Amino acid sequence: MATFIEATNSSDIERLLATFAEDALVNDQLRDYWGKLAIRQWAERDIVGEKLTIKATKVVNHYGNCIVTADVDGNFDKRGLPDPYVLAFYFAAHGNHLVQLIILRNRYDI
Helix, strand or coil: CHHHHHHHHHCCHHHHHHCEEEEEEEEECCEEEEHHHHHHHHHHHHHHCCCCEEEEEEEEEECCEEEEEEEEECCCCCCCCCCCEEEEEEEEEECCEEEEEEEECCCCCC
């Protein structure tokens, strides 16, 4: 997870892709990206293309998975978004590679 965040923050696409297994799944904004080719296209557009940065604020290990809550910034359209913009990254790994990453904006009812 730390390697993914560091690669994201450095906009290093090759380093970012190296964190994923060949048949990994990323779900971002309720869209699935299966395998490295689709993940590359997503990352080039939505990570590197938007100069995304992630600042982890909370890390929870949960039954072998990792949930990272983070403040996210970048060059994306922020109209209507809260400041800070907080996302939850749900990581599942197998060996040294990510096999699943789900990114959600959680809502909290008060």
